[in-house]
Amino acid sequence: MIYLLLKVVHLGAAAFFIGGVFFEVMILSRAARQLPPEPREQLSKALGQRARRVMHWVILALYGAGLALAWNFRAVLVDPFASSFGTLLTLKICLAFSILGHFLTVVWLMRTGRMNPARSRLIHLSVLTQMLLMIFLAKAMVILTW
Numbered sequence: 636m637i638y639l640l641l642k643v644v645h646l647g648a649a650a651f652f653i654g655g656v657f658f659e660v661m662i663l664s665r666a667a668r669q670l671p672p673e674p675r676e677q678l679s680k681a682l683g684q685r686a687r688r689v690m691h692w693v694i695l696a697l698y699g700a701g702l703a704l705a706w707n708f709r710a711v712l713v714d715p716f717a718s719s720f721g722t723l724l725t726l727k728i729c730l731a732f733s734i735l736g737h738f739l740t741v742v743w744l745m746r747t748g749r750m751n752p753a754r755s756r757l758i759h760l761s762v763l764t765q766m767l768l769m770i771f772l773a774k775a776m777v778i779l780t781w
Contacts, residue, residue: 638707641700648697653766655690660759694738701731719780727772730765737762 663682667675705712708724715725737758744750 638704641703644696645700645704648693648700649766649769651693652690652697653763653770655686655693656759656763656766660756660763664756664759694735698731698735720776723772723776723779727769727776730769730772734762734765734769737765 667678670678705724705728708721711718711721711724712728715721741750741755741758744754
């Protein structure tokens with residue numbers, strides 16, 4: 636029962652996170668270009684403040700549940716390349732750490748005033764690409780064997 640709850644929390648948080656990044660990259664960034672500079676900056680500031688409040692909790696739930704789920708497979712992770720499942724899970728964990736590194740980089744760039752639209756777009760595209768790879772890996776873990 637605990638495993639199922641962790642799975643639901645992990646998948647729900649992943650859906651929120653991926654949906655948020657997808658919305659930012661594919662919809663909002665394009666639509667905001669049609670606004671005059673001042674309203675665009677106001678929208679960006681308001682959304683950024685709200686996203687920072689919400690996404691910290693989403694990321695905490697996502698990574699907390701992910702770590703708890705990974706704990707169940709610690710025996711597989713001792714020799715991750717001994718099985719297709721272990722290999723794919725290891726790749727998924729590496730991508731998760733990479734995304735966490737991107738998130739921490741964004742926090743640092745924001746706090747130091749070094750974030751700019753070009754960096755933001757590049758980071759968002761990188762995270763979205765990695766998240767799509769993680770979705771593939773999550774499905775591949777239970778389907779592919781070699």
